Amino acid sequence: MTVSKAAVVDAAKASRTVRKEPAEEATETSPLHLGELSELLGYSLKRAQLKVFEDFLHCVAPLQLTPAQFSVLLLLEKNPGRNQTEIANTLGILRPNFVAMLDGLESRDLCARARSANDRRSHILMLTDKGRAVLARAKKLVASKHEARLNELLGPANRAALLSMLTKIAREF
Amino acid sequence: MTVSKAAVVDAAKASRTVRKEPAEEATETSPLHLGELSELLGYSLKRAQLKVFEDFLHCVAPLQLTPAQFSVLLLLEKNPGRNQTEIANTLGILRPNFVAMLDGLESRDLCARARSANDRRSHILMLTDKGRAVLARAKKLVASKHEARLNELLGPANRAALLSMLTKIAREF
DNA sequence: GGTATTTGATATAGTGGATAACAATTATTA
């Protein structure tokens, strides 16, 4: 009955797990007016992004992969033999921060560093067999649970239009 | 206020300020294949959000307002007399983290805390005159520089459709 | 051969987000 506006997270959880804890009342005050906030593209963009990432984490939880880690694995699969700088750059990750990230993936035996024959400074990156297997499972989870849910909410045409505009902003803005 | 110099940032600057620094060469290797990354909605969502926030920062830089601060001022304007918990909750900010944020705004005399008469625990929040003035100027900058640029890139109809879908995801996903 | 650049790495700092706990105050209820 009481619409809990307390936490966005709770609303999300409730949407897939109906729970009826009476303690979740949260003093019923009149809802606030967003005003021009609802016309601010950046605001909706941020809120939507948090929701999507949260759902991604949830869907791929059994594999313990973050969106960033998933993007690295995807990139390694399609671009074998690249070094850390190249992978990090195309993902917008700074090289210093990419080191710890790779350490994590490598310690889980999902990818491996190998010294390049041409340039002994750089590390060639590649997926391990386990990395390929985990990535394959992750793809299935993302497609069947995560993206499918977005498709259901927006419809295929709208989803495509949304993706197109977001890509345009990301590239040309 | 730190105008970062990451790769993404440089690309953005280049899009509005054509510069020809020969040092910006960056070893010309063949571009990497994004693969299914370009079909991942969350990925484009995140990259687009970073771009939009970056441009917001740039457009409203003379007023030294972050997107989060701007959203607080907007909310205070449309909802005078609310307390910290209410404002923080509707913005998805946790109360502990909202304290320092308010400290910053209050120290700049953009808003003020006042003890409530009914409930002496809570602080009633309101814009100061300076806060109203700064907000008015910020709105003009955002509309004329930031949102106008998005409109120019997408077109009014597409922009409206994008906002609609993002809002839907933020609320219903 | 000497200088500059690149690569991976380390250290470090800043920021945003999250939880636990606390005093003061208010609400509940026994």
Next chain:
DNA sequence: TAATAATTGTTATCCACTATATCAAATACC
């Protein structure tokens, strides 16, 4: 009414992510 629970603002603290400077090793450039 007295005792207990809940709420508010706050502090402290932790974690994740981001950003910069710097380094040694290796390579590229004159």
